[in-house]
Amino acid sequence: MSERDRADGSGSEDEHEDGDETWTLPDDLEAVREALVDWYEGDHRDFPWRRTDDPYEILVSEVMSQQTQLGRVVDAWAEFTERWPTTAALADADRADVVGFWTSHSLGYNNRAKYLHEAARQVEEEFDGAFPTSPDGLQELMGVGPYTANAVASFAFNNGDAVVDTNVKRVCYRAFDVPDDDAAFEAAANDLMPDGCSRVWNNAIMELGGVACQQTPRCDEVGCPWREWCSAYASGDFTAPDVPTQPAFEGSRRQFRGRVVGTLREYDELELDTLGHRIRVDYAPGGEYGREWLRGLLSDLEDDGLVTLETRAGETVASLRR
Structure with missing residues (x-):
């Protein structure tokens, strides 16, 4: 320009x-x-996280806001912090419950819920329940990158760039x-x-x-x-840098990852084809959206530490990791 x-x-x-x-x-x-x-x-x-300097509450708001409009985050944030009001409470929670909350509130990628859960455990186990106060220190927490670390340092400790x-x-x-x-x-x-x-x-x-x-x-x-x-x-020239757009959610892998987690939360464990039919109406074992497609989805979730896959009597069985 x-x-x-x-x-x-x-x-x-x-x-x-x-x-x-x-x-x-x-x-x-x-x-x-x-x-x-x-x-x-x-x-x-007047967002509620602007009325606090609690680093845990601010971290939750920052992670939730990464893929969700702020208006929708307000209710989810209030419910989350009421259910798990401290890092100690979140660290003691069942990970499947945390991921299930994330899915049910459409808060974006489920691995963010997993990282938030892990970060709470780190605060309790590695930092004696007290958050690091600097951006560099905060980046030691699982899933906390430079932007989120700086935001928490700024809003919780007035110590950011x-x-x-x-x-x-x-x-x-x-x-x-x-x-x-x-x-x-x-x-x-x-x-x-x-x-x-x-x-x-x-x-x-x-x-x-x-x-x-x-x-x-x-x-x-x-x-x-x-x-x-x-x-x-x-x-009068109000041009601006291009704003990246989010990929469409409907029909995306992200949508079906969420459906897998939600379904396994409801049924505990399911064989491959049973799970496939429950998450999409056009599932066909040998089709485009069949076993190969579902195995790839489950493999990603397994890599993220969200799903466990076992082979029993020649059948693949999926369950949420506890």
Whole structure:
């Protein structure tokens, strides 16, 4: 993207280069920061995990939100944390129950439930019930990658770097002409964030992207606090980086993985063909969606530690791993 002209022609002395492009942040960064935080603290979406600094509750919200709209996560999060209110409670739970909860609430890949269960056990057994407080330390937990670790460190301990998600990239791209490059987005996000303020700042800038700077922007409607500095608002050019789309769920392997787990939770164990007929109406042992297809699905689930396969009297029997 070629750099768009700013409304006032001004720029920060902190100039960055990305290939043939340069971009700058506004000179009055303090005003930019104050405007965003004031806007966020004045009115924002009231998700329950924003009212806590409990790292367990925040981790659950982050894992659930990875593939699910936030509106749907609210009820699932409340039910999950009521049923398993601490890492100790989750660590003591039957994994099949945790995976079953995940499946019944359509929360995405079931291995995330398995990893969350394992992470709770790690906290209890390896960290004496206390979460690590830094992004690096949090990445030692099963299934916790750099983004989730940084989010938990930010929101639970106010000890993170700038969060860089799709919303933050869109904001930086439109407002400050940051090129579509991960390193550039990370540099810009960290330059924008005031020191020692990761909790409020990361919530605020993600809220800006999620509420005001959506794919179809709502600048005036929600009173975007960055309109006076924003290149896109000045030029009317609201292009943004391509947003990856989730593969269709209906008919996907992900859908049938969930059906396998849900069915085995109900029936405990099933022979291969019996399971196949229960998870899809067009199952035919020798057909396109037959034994070979089902074995591949079960093999993936076995690799993820969710399913156990046994051979009895020449028949394959599947059950949930306990």
